[in-house]
Amino acid sequence: MTDSILQRIAAGDSTAVEDCLKKYGGLVWSLARKMLRNSDDAEDAVQEIFVDVWKNAERFDETKSSETTFIAMIARRRLIDKIRHSNRRITADSLDDVLLEPFTRADKDMQLGLEAREAAVAMRNLRPEQQQVLRLSIVQGMSHQEIADATGMPLGTVKTHARRGILQVREHLGLGSSKQEVAL
Amino acid sequence: MTEEQRDLLFDLLTKKVLYGLEPSEEQQLAEFDQSVVEAEFRSLEITTAAINMAELGDFEPMPDHLFARVSESASEWMPNAAAEEAETAPAWQPAEDRGITYAEPERPSLGWFGWLGWAAAAAASIALALNLFVYRPATPEVAKQEPPAQPQPITPADLRAQLLTAPNAVKAEWSAGNVKEIAQITGDVVWSDDKQTGYMRFRGLPVNDANKEQYQLWIFEDAKLEAHPKDGGVFDVTADGEVIVPINAKLLTKSPKVFAITIEPPGGVVVSKREKIAALAKVAA
Numbered sequence: 001m002t003d004s005i006l007q008r009i010a011a012g013d014s015t016a017v018e019d020c021l022k023k024y025g026g027l028v029w030s031l032a033r034k035m036l037r038n039s040d041d042a043e044d045a046v047q048e049i050f051v052d053v054w055k056n057a058e059r060f061d062e063t064k065s066s067e068t069t070f071i072a073m074i075a076r077r078r079l080i081d082k083i084r085h086s087n088r089r090i091t092a093d094s095l096d097d098v099l100l101e102p103f104t105r106a107d108k109d110m111q112l113g114l115e116a117r118e119a120a121v122a123m124r125n126l127r128p129e130q131q132q133v134l135r136l137s138i139v140q141g142m143s144h145q146e147i148a149d150a151t152g153m154p155l156g157t158v159k160t161h162a163r164r165g166i167l168q169v170r171e172h173l174g175l176g177s178s179k180q181e182v183a184l
Numbered sequence: 185m186t187e188e189q190r191d192l193l194f195d196l197l198t199k200k201v202l203y204g205l206e207p208s209e210e211q212q213l214a215e216f217d218q219s220v221v222e223a224e225f226r227s228l229e230i231t232t233a234a235i236n237m238a239e240l241g242d243f244e245p246m247p248d249h250l251f252a253r254v255s256e257s258a259s260e261w262m263p264n265a266a267a268e269e270a271e272t273a274p275a276w277q278p279a280e281d282r283g284i285t286y287a288e289p290e291r292p293s294l295g296w297f298g299w300l301g302w303a304a305a306a307a308a309s310i311a312l313a314l315n316l317f318v319y320r321p322a323t324p325e326v327a328k329q330e331p332p333a334q335p336q337p338i339t340p341a342d343l344r345a346q347l348l349t350a351p352n353a354v355k356a357e358w359s360a361g362n363v364k365e366i367a368q369i370t371g372d373v374v375w376s377d378d379k380q381t382g383y384m385r386f387r388g389l390p391v392n393d394a395n396k397e398q399y400q401l402w403i404f405e406d407a408k409l410e411a412h413p414k415d416g417g418v419f420d421v422t423a424d425g426e427v428i429v430p431i432n433a434k435l436l437t438k439s440p441k442v443f444a445i446t447i448e449p450p451g452g453v454v455v456s457k458r459e460k461i462a463a464l465a466k467v468a469a
Contacts, residue, residue, distance in 0.1 A: 014258070014259075017255065017258040018255060021246070021251055021254060021255060021258075025245070025246035025250075025251060025254075026243035026244060026245050026246055027237070027240075027243055028246070029243075029244060029245070029246040029247075029250070030240055030243045030244045031236065031240065033244060034240060037417075043247075043250050043253075046246065046250060046254060047250075047253060047254050047257055050254045050257070050258070051257060054258060064226075064230070065230050065233075068237065069230055069233045069234055069237070072233035072234075072236060072237050073229050073230065073232075073233040076229075076232065076233055076236060080202075080203060080204050081204065083203075084203065084204050115230060115231075115233075115234035115237075116234045116237035116238045117238070118234070119231070119234035119235045119237070119238040120238035120239070123235060123238060123239065132435070132436070134235060134239075135239055136435075137202045137203070138202065138232055138235050138236050138239065139236060139239045139240060141203075143203055144199070144203075146454075149454045150415065150435070150454060151435065152412065159195060159198075159199075162198050162202065163191075163194050163195055163198045166198055166201075166202075166228060166231055166232065166235075167194065169231050169234075169235055170227055170228060170231040173230070173231055173234060175227040175230060175231060176224070176227050176228075176231075
C-alpha cells in the first residue's frame with residue numbers, strides 16, 4: 001500500500017514536502033484567505049500551518065480521518081488562534097477576496113475527501129438558519145455574538161443553531177450518536 | 185449526565201471547536217470526564233473541518249512566491265530537503281546559480297590498475313568528444329528546458345465578464361454619494377442571485393489608506409433603503425484607474441435594489457452611520 005504524503009513526511013521523505021504543498025497548498029491558502037480576509041495575514045498563517053503540518057505529520061491516523069481533513073483541522077486550529085489574537089472584525093475583507101458560492105457548488109468535483117462531500121449533503125439537510133449560522137461561524141470565522149449582531153437572531157438562538165447543526169452534520173458523518181441533541 | 189449537563193458540554197465543545205474558549209470556560213470543560221471531552225471534541229473537529237471544506241468554494245491556487253517561501257521553511261524542519269532538492273535539480277541549472285556548494289567526497293586511493301582504467305576511460309572520452317565535434321550537425325540544436333507552463337490566472341475582469349452572461353444577472357451604474365471628493369465616480373456593479381456573487385467596477389474611487397479607513401459595501405433589498413442592509417464586505421482601493429472588486433455577501437441576498445459604498449473605520453462596521461457615502465448604484469426596476 002502506498003504511503004500517504006503525511007506518512008512519507010513523518011518518515012523523513014523530504015520529497016513529500018513539495019507533494020504536500022502541491023496537493024494541499026490551495027486548500028490551506030483558501031481556508032486562510034477566507035477566514036483571515038487579509039492576504040498578508042493569510043500568507044503568514046499558511047507558512048505557520050505547514051510548519052504545524054510537518055511537525056504533526058506522524059500523528060495522522062488514516063483510520064480516523066482523511067489526510068485532507070486532517071490538514072484542514074490543523075489549518076483551522078491555527079486560523080482560529082490567529083483570529084482570537086487579532087482585531088479582525090467580521091466585515092474585514094480584501095480587494096481580491098475569493099467568493100462564496102451557493103450550496104450547490106458541493107455537487108462539483110471538488111477533489112475533496114469523503115467527509116467533505118458528506119458534510120455538504122448534511123448541510124443541505126439542515127434548517128436554513130442552522131446552515132446560515134454554521135456557514136458564518138465556520139467559513140467566515142464569525143463569533144456567536146457577531147452572528148447575532150449581523151442577523152438579528154438572539155444570541156441563545158445562534159448558539160442553539162450552531163450546536164444542533166454541527167451535531168446533525170456529525171451524525172450524518174457517522175462520527176457521533178447524539179440523536180437527542182439533533183432533534184429539532 | 186443530565187440533559188442540562190449534556191447541553192452545557194456540547195455548548196462548550198461547539199464554542200471550542202468554532203472559536204476557542206475563554207479560560208473560565210476551559211475550567212468548566214475540565215470538570216467533565218476528559219476521555220469523553222477528548223473523543224467528542226475530536227469528532228467535532230473533524231466535522232467542522234469537513235463542513236469548512238464543503239462550504240469553502242473553489243480553491244484558489246497558492247501564490248508562487250508563497251509556495252517558494254513555505255517550501256524553503258520546510259528545510260528547517262526536514263534537514264534533508266535542501267540536499268535532495270539539489271540532487272533532483274534540473275541538470276542545466278548550475279549549482280552555483282542556486283547558491284549550493286558541494287563538499288568533495290573523500291575518494292578511496294587508486295592502485296596502478298585503477299589509474300590504468302581511468303586513463304583508458306579518459307582516452308575514450310577524448311575520442312568521443314572529437315567524434316562529436318567533427319560530425320556535429322550544421323545547425324546544432326541546444327536542448328533548452330523550458331519551465332513548465334503556468335496556468336493563466338482567472339482575473340476578476342474575466343469572472344465579471346462571465347457573470348454578465350449569467351441568466352438573471354443584474355447590473356447597475358455607480359453614481360456619486362455625499363463625499364465631495366468622490367464626485368467623478370463611474371463604473372457598475374453586476375450581481376447574480378443564482379450564484380450569490382457579484383463584481384463592482386470603479387473608476388474614480390480614490391486609493392484609501394487601509395490603516396485609517398476602508399470602503400464597505402452594503403446591499404439593500406428594499407428600494408426604500410432598509411435599516412439593516414446586507415453587509416457586502418470591506419475592501420481597499422490600492423491603485424488608480426479601473427478597479428474590479430468581487431462582492432463577498434455574507435448573507436443570502438435576493439433581488440438587490442440598491443448598492444451603496446460607505447467609508448468606514450478599518451475593518452468596517454456592523455451598522456453604518458451612513459455619514460460618508462462614496463457611491464450608490466440603483467438597480468433599474
